[in-house]
Amino acid sequence: xxxxxxxxxxxxxxxxxxxxxxxxxxxxxxxxxxxxxxxxxxxxxxxxxxxxxxxxxxxxxxxxxxxxxxxxxxxxxxxxxxxxxxxxxxxxxxxxxxxxxxxxxxxxxxxxxxxxxxxxxxxxxxxxxxxxxxxxxxxxxxxxxxxxxxxxxxxxxxxxxxxxxxxxxxxxxxxxxxxxxxxxxxxxxxxxxxxxxxxxxxxxxxxxxxxxxxxxxxxxxxxxxxxxxxxxxxxxxxxxxxxxxxxxxxxxxxxxxxxxxxxxxxxxxxxxxxxxxxxxxxxxxxxxxxxxxxxxxxxxxxxxxxxxxxxxxxxxxxxxxxxxxxxxxxxxxxxxxxxxxxx
Amino acid sequence: xxxxxxxxxxxxxxxxxxxxxxxxxxxxxxxxxxxxxxxxxxxxxxxxxxxxxxxxxxxxxxxxxxxxxxxxxxxxxxxxxxxxxxxxxxxxxxxxxxxxxxxxxxxxxxxxxxxxxxxxxxxxxxxxxxxxxxxxxxxxxxxxxxxxxxxxxxxxxxxxxxxxxxxxxxxxxxxxxxxxxxxxxxxxxxxxxxxxxxxxxxxxxxxxxxxxxxxxxxxxxxxxxxxxxxxxxxxxxxxxxxxxxxxxxxxxxxxxxxxxxxxxxxxxxxxxxxxxxxxxxxxxxxxxxxxxxxxxxxxxxxxxxxxxxxxxxxxxxxxxxxxxxxxxxxxxxxxxxxxxxxx
DNA sequence: AATTAGCACTCACTTCATTAGAGTGCTAAC
DNA sequence: GTTAGCACTCTAATGAAGTGAGTGCTAATT
Numbered sequence: 136x137x138x139x140x141x142x143x144x145x146x147x148x149x150x151x152x153x154x155x156x157x158x159x160x161x162x163x164x165x166x167x168x169x170x171x172x173x174x175x176x177x178x179x180x181x182x183x184x185x186x187x188x189x190x191x192x193x194x195x196x197x198x199x200x201x202x203x204x205x206x207x208x209x210x211x212x213x214x215x216x217x218x219x220x221x222x223x224x225x226x227x228x229x230x231x232x233x234x235x236x237x238x239x240x241x242x243x244x245x246x247x248x249x250x251x252x253x254x255x256x257x258x259x260x261x262x263x264x265x266x267x268x269x270x271x272x273x274x275x276x277x278x279x280x281x282x283x284x285x286x287x288x289x290x291x292x293x294x295x296x297x298x299x300x301x302x303x304x305x306x307x308x309x310x311x312x313x314x315x316x317x318x319x320x321x322x323x324x325x326x327x328x329x330x331x332x333x334x335x336x337x338x339x340x341x342x343x344x345x346x347x348x349x350x351x352x353x354x355x356x357x358x359x360x361x362x363x364x365x366x367x368x369x370x371x372x373x374x375x376x377x378x379x380x381x382x383x384x385x386x387x388x389x390x391x392x393x394x395x396x397x398x399x400x401x402x403x404x405x406x407x408x409x410x411x412x413x414x415x416x417x418x419x420x421x422x423x424x425x426x427x428x429x430x431x432x433x434x435x436x437x438x439x440x441x442x443x444x445x446x447x448x449x450x451x452x453x454x455x456x457x458x459x460x461x462x463x464x465x466x467x468x469x470x471x472x473x474x475x476x477x478x
Numbered sequence: 479x480x481x482x483x484x485x486x487x488x489x490x491x492x493x494x495x496x497x498x499x500x501x502x503x504x505x506x507x508x509x510x511x512x513x514x515x516x517x518x519x520x521x522x523x524x525x526x527x528x529x530x531x532x533x534x535x536x537x538x539x540x541x542x543x544x545x546x547x548x549x550x551x552x553x554x555x556x557x558x559x560x561x562x563x564x565x566x567x568x569x570x571x572x573x574x575x576x577x578x579x580x581x582x583x584x585x586x587x588x589x590x591x592x593x594x595x596x597x598x599x600x601x602x603x604x605x606x607x608x609x610x611x612x613x614x615x616x617x618x619x620x621x622x623x624x625x626x627x628x629x630x631x632x633x634x635x636x637x638x639x640x641x642x643x644x645x646x647x648x649x650x651x652x653x654x655x656x657x658x659x660x661x662x663x664x665x666x667x668x669x670x671x672x673x674x675x676x677x678x679x680x681x682x683x684x685x686x687x688x689x690x691x692x693x694x695x696x697x698x699x700x701x702x703x704x705x706x707x708x709x710x711x712x713x714x715x716x717x718x719x720x721x722x723x724x725x726x727x728x729x730x731x732x733x734x735x736x737x738x739x740x741x742x743x744x745x746x747x748x749x750x751x752x753x754x755x756x757x758x759x760x761x762x763x764x765x766x767x768x769x770x771x772x773x774x775x776x777x778x779x780x781x782x783x784x785x786x787x788x789x790x791x792x793x794x795x796x797x798x799x800x801x802x803x804x805x806x807x808x809x810x811x812x813x814x815x816x817x818x819x820x821x
Numbered sequence: 822a823a824t825t826a827g828c829a830c831t832c833a834c835t836t837c838a839t840t841a842g843a844g845t846g847c848t849a850a851c
Numbered sequence: 852g853t854t855a856g857c858a859c860t861c862t863a864a865t866g867a868a869g870t871g872a873g874t875g876c877t878a879a880t881t
Contacts, residue, residue: 158843158844160843161844161845162843163843172853172854173853173854174855175853175854175855176854178846179846181845182846192844192845193862194844194862195861196845196861197844197845197862198843198844198845237639269619270617272615272617274612274613276612276629282629282633282635284615284627284629284635286617286619286627288619290623290625290639292625296580296633370732370736371729374729374732375729379725382722382724385717385725386714389714503872505872505873506873517826518824518827519824519825521873521875522824537832537833538873539830539831539833539872540831540832540833540874542873
């Protein structure tokens, strides 16, 4: 589809544009001398590249900027050539110093990532619903209120304060908690409501006086509020990009970033491995001007989460993609170690 | 210091400027007809007001804008006239619907506040160190790791995952937790380290084999990481203000908002009651262009937190101050109720 | 004596024209 | 196939002119 030389020209233009954020002209390329052709030749190739849809003009006599198709080609090229990456131990070096808990590892990774790239990093925690119940605790604060605490095998702690209905006495509550721990420990959190219905109901009915009421309360008390957790790093970082010299754009961007649930659902539907969606390729309206690069990391037994990097379409794809690949590997490794110790 | 009429003119200018954010001219005021004087008269008064430092010009032939001294006068005036506020039940109406836990009440208040004002609201949670230990739990995830959970009387849950040193066996751990709960439940969290030293050490030495090691781990495991919690609402809200039409200002502001600890220390050193610091009056460099209004809310027994509102110096002080007063009262009330049930 | 009308002057903001510079496309020469 | 040359295009920067809201001062009015 593209000749060798056209590919070369496209690369040079993208590289240049990534740095300057300004349209690139043929003469400028020729002057730089990265490729040994005259401005006119390059001009001709550029015209062809534009015709084929890999470049665009901002106006009729401007230089060219890469189109989304151009970026796509660039990115596919990078991913294809991405094989033996030298693992730089970005995260591992930091982690090995001491003991970090699960959430810290993830949060740290998000910060490191945005620090290294100057884009905004978003990490989607592993689907909480797929973690397994370790233990439930119920701590009464007063005769009328209690804190329910749910701990998963990943060390995630979820808690909720709620009022104890007058119909339930504290010994009943204790019994319930014991029953749950005994029967449901080790079950995936996602299946808890179901298991409640199938396994626990029958048992509880034997032990508890006022079952129906209690049941209702328990069910709401023992489910995690947010099924996933987002770790965001470097929101203000990305605003340094020249793309954000417009106030309105900043507002739009920040408003979007506040919609955590939308971002979460977006990140959830990514495939395994490295994934790049450029501009209009994005399904979500609010980021159609951005590029989103995602990578998955895994825990044991099929649990996984997503690392993502959000930046302008004009992104340092080469660097960023390999970084993300390294980091997702490292996280998988670090978390695997963690998981092994804590399963 | 100011004549009746000068006061009037100052008020009108401030009111106008709060709405338009543009310098106010004498002719414009006269035309509006809020005060029955000609442009020339008003002009003279404005000249006097400027001389006395209550007004400023942006350039030699511009209209006037209120100086910080002008705002200060305005604000002092408002606070003086602030007596019988009709309690509007902003929060209470919402809260009474169902049971809300402590953190929800505070978070909700922050959101409501920024929603009502279009400024950024910051609520400083009650000093965690002053809450009292309710119970400690230790849940082992694996032979080498455990989650330590600390619950306070306010229902606050703090947790930390850490690795269990090989020297400590699980029955020792259990013993320690029991000892702590038995002796320290009810003690203020702030005094825990001290009590550890004075009361627990001696007792533990009797029970535990390898005391020294265990002690070190416990001490770090059972102290809340962040002594206070910040609840921020409507960060992107404030960006709609015309003061933020400059990209650089937005960046500065957002960078500042990311420094949570700085904000926390700033809010901690506020007096009781309503407090307004305008522009340069602020000690912290980053908010010398803003006004900060703070109010305190109380829990039982001397525990208290701070509600704050951050906006441009051009702020609707009248509305905002009374709102903050109402809200701090309501929060005190709501939390008092909560506290009573859960003490 | 206080207030107001009148007038000259100031300054930011907008609009418009001009220019410089970087770019393109095309044709002809190498 | 590659390059040089040239006419043409468009943006961005610059500056001049006009507009309008504002001020300060003085003199007239109440």
